[in-house]
Amino acid sequence: MLLAKLFEPFELKHLTLKNRIVMASMGTNLSSPEGFVTDELISYYAERAEGGAGLIITELVTVDSPSGNGIERQLSIDDDKYIPGLRRLIERIHRHGSKIFVQLNHAGSRAKPEITGMQFPVSASNVPSCIVKVEPKPLTPGEIGNLTHCFGVAARRAQEAGFDGIDLHFAHGYLLCQFLSSLTNKREDEYGGSLENRARFPLEVLKECRLVVEKNFPIIGKVTAHQYVSGGITIQEAKAFSRLLEERGIDGIQVSGGDPESADHFPVPPSYIKRGCYVKLAGMIKETVNVPVIAVGRIDNAELANSILERGKADLVAMGRAFLADPDFPRKAREGKFREIRRCIGCNQGCRGRDKTKYLVIGCVLNPRVGREQDEAEIIPTKTPKKVLVIGGGPGGMEAARVAALRGHNVTLVEEKKGLGGTLQIAAKPPGRKGFGELIQWYRLQLRKLGVQLFLQRSADLGLTQALNPEVVVVAAGSRPLIPKIKGLPIEKMVFASEILEQRIPTGQKIVIVGGGGVGLETADFLATQGKRVMVIEQLSEVGRDLEGSTKKVLMRRLAKNRVEILTGAKIDRVKGKKIVIRSNGESREIAVTWPIVNATGVEANKTIYLALKKIRGKRNFDIYQIGDCVTPRQIREAIFEGNMVSKNI
Numbered sequence: 205m206l207l208a209k210l211f212e213p214f215e216l217k218h219l220t221l222k223n224r225i226v227m228a229s230m231g232t233n234l235s236s237p238e239g240f241v242t243d244e245l246i247s248y249y250a251e252r253a254e255g256g257a258g259l260i261i262t263e264l265v266t267v268d269s270p271s272g273n274g275i276e277r278q279l280s281i282d283d284d285k286y287i288p289g290l291r292r293l294i295e296r297i298h299r300h301g302s303k304i305f306v307q308l309n310h311a312g313s314r315a316k317p318e319i320t321g322m323q324f325p326v327s328a329s330n331v332p333s334c335i336v337k338v339e340p341k342p343l344t345p346g347e348i349g350n351l352t353h354c355f356g357v358a359a360r361r362a363q364e365a366g367f368d369g370i371d372l373h374f375a376h377g378y379l380l381c382q383f384l385s386s387l388t389n390k391r392e393d394e395y396g397g398s399l400e401n402r403a404r405f406p407l408e409v410l411k412e413c414r415l416v417v418e419k420n421f422p423i424i425g426k427v428t429a430h431q432y433v434s435g436g437i438t439i440q441e442a443k444a445f446s447r448l449l450e451e452r453g454i455d456g457i458q459v460s461g462g463d464p465e466s467a468d469h470f471p472v473p474p475s476y477i478k479r480g481c482y483v484k485l486a487g488m489i490k491e492t493v494n495v496p497v498i499a500v501g502r503i504d505n506a507e508l509a510n511s512i513l514e515r516g517k518a519d520l521v522a523m524g525r526a527f528l529a530d531p532d533f534p535r536k537a538r539e540g541k542f543r544e545i546r547r548c549i550g551c552n553q554g555c556r557g558r559d560k561t562k563y564l565v566i567g568c569v570l571n572p573r574v575g576r577e578q579d580e581a582e583i584i585p586t587k588t589p590k591k592v593l594v595i596g597g598g599p600g601g602m603e604a605a606r607v608a609a610l611r612g613h614n615v616t617l618v619e620e621k622k623g624l625g626g627t628l629q630i631a632a633k634p635p636g637r638k639g640f641g642e643l644i645q646w647y648r649l650q651l652r653k654l655g656v657q658l659f660l661q662r663s664a665d666l667g668l669t670q671a672l673n674p675e676v677v678v679v680a681a682g683s684r685p686l687i688p689k690i691k692g693l694p695i696e697k698m699v700f701a702s703e704i705l706e707q708r709i710p711t712g713q714k715i716v717i718v719g720g721g722g723v724g725l726e727t728a729d730f731l732a733t734q735g736k737r738v739m740v741i742e743q744l745s746e747v748g749r750d751l752e753g754s755t756k757k758v759l760m761r762r763l764a765k766n767r768v769e770i771l772t773g774a775k776i777d778r779v780k781g782k783k784i785v786i787r788s789n790g791e792s793r794e795i796a797v798t799w800p801i802v803n804a805t806g807v808e809a810n811k812t813i814y815l816a817l818k819k820i821r822g823k824r825n826f827d828i829y830q831i832g833d834c835v836t837p838r839q840i841r842e843a844i845f846e847g848n849m850v851s852k853n854i
Contacts (some may be wrong), residue, residue: 327379335464625641715736
């Protein structure tokens with residue numbers, strides 16, 4: 205059988221898992237504001253169980269609400285009233301042959317006052333979290349005892365509800381990790397100082413949970429094997445702590461790495477970080493203990509997961525974002541349909557980057573169903589097939605064509621460039637972003653398999669549209685760059701960032717980029733890795749406002765390493781001979797440059813073809829829709845979502 209190791213059953217204590225695929229914990233914000241299970245949350249998890257997960261670990265569930273809550277709509281298990289809803293969730297998961305563990309957690313200093321009713325966060329010491337930035341109140345020994353009891357009672361409820369086991373969250377900078385790490389634990393009592401003292405509270409939690417559940421009920425723990433922060437947890441400490449966990453009766457250890465405080469290692473690694481980034485740590489812990497070890501850390505495909513198992517680095521493999529991009533990937537992998545799997549590209553925009561968007565609940569750039577499983581209909585075949593013309597082969601256009609073809613429509617896609625992808629082609633060029641190119645390959649395969657007729661390097665003018673005689677036209681014409689007005693700058697001395705990324709324009713050694721959004725910074729990274737001297741000029745007070753947090757941190761570190769100069773609150777006032785005059789904070793500065801200057805100031809909607817088609821729609825009798833950036837420039841998520849939605853309604 206293909207990937208035989210991955211699909212072997214596995215015995216975790218006395219629990220049989222149908223395979224070695226674990227769905228990792230991911231916060232969803234799909235519970236009710238009061239922490240109850242909702243139909244939306246059940247549908248979300250059930251779709252992943254139906255897709256083939258062997259074990260599902262829930263999102264972090266608070267044992268002490270609201271003071272322990274780290275997200276706005278967080279599941280709770282601190283009262284018996286939550287048990288009926290949790291039981292409904294568990295029953296749905298079990299229908300598909302999957303097992304489910306609940307992840308017990310307290311946010312500690314990461315509990316946001318605006319979520320907890322303005323309660324002060326608590327922690328081992330008064331060290332603020334980089335996320336909340338509020339000085340926490342150090343817990344007294346009595347309060348530590350009360351929270352230990354909270355974990356124990358939560359474990360009792362978990363077993364009563366019907367969970368197959370529990371996962372204690374010792375990682376990622378939450379409360380138990382705050383006690384473990386010297387970075388956040390400055391105590392001088394029995395809970396601080398040596399590792400044994402810092403581990404006292406986490407081990408007391410494990411002991412309490414073990415006492416209240418049945419002997420055969422599995423308890424695993426998630427540990428940070430390396431925080432990658434000065435003064436934080438090291439692999440040596442993680443090994444020692446793992447041995448203590450084993451001695452105290454832990455049944456399995458999930459090994460993660462990184463920390464929100466780290467400059468370049470994060471619990472949810474962005475695309476710049478290599479796949480399987482924390483597998484080495486898992487292997488080192490596995491050499492230390494005799495209980496099963498679960499690997500995690502940007503493991504986004506079944507082939508990699510199987511190789512980790514075959515190499516003996518872990519006993520089980522946890523994947524999170526892979527289940528967002530394609531909930532059916534275990535089933536497809538088991539059937540050998542690897543090219544059918546829509547793989548996570550590590551962009552973090554829909555899952556981790558919700559703080560930068562209008563979205564609260566979990567989502568995925570690639571998969572519009574994520575977080576909408578309860579309300580969003582499946583792709584249903586049409587009873588009245590139509591001739592559908594899609595104008596534009598970018599992400600929105602490709603998704604519109606795919607879904608329309610899946611429904612049985614006769615689809616033609618017209619793209620003026622020689623290849624599919626649109627903005628994805630540009631997005632894939634900077635270092636660490638090749639996942640966008642993998643997405644193009646997936647769409648190309650899907651469209652070819654579905655029989656979509658492609659007209660590449662063809663302009664979708666009125667003549668072609670009339671010749672194709674469509675019944676429905678979906679315009680996904682994208683956007684075009686804005687051109688800033690700079691006094692004294694001839695148009696031929698300015699090029700677009702896309703032209704640089706596609707290497708259509710030669711550049712000198714010293715390059716100025718106007719615009720410090722994501723495109724400008726990624727273009728700077730692209731050029732700096734070639735040894736160019738790069739300056740980024742941004743009119744706002746901050747660069748990279750449109751980037752997800754961890755992605756931005758890694759990118760800024762890369763730019764600093766390559767000595768990219770970034771000027772904020774600045775703009776080019778005029779061109780003076782072979783120099784540009786920059787105005788910043790009321791002062792002027794002249795800089796010699798080599799031409800051309802790179803324009804990354806933004807884009808505007810390309811409405812030309814849509815407006816032209818609207819004028820002839822009445823005569824030609826076709827329906828017309830527009831999606832994506834040609835409506836208004838946004839991110840790839842909106843383009844794919846709108847392409848999906850419009851074709852479901854044709």
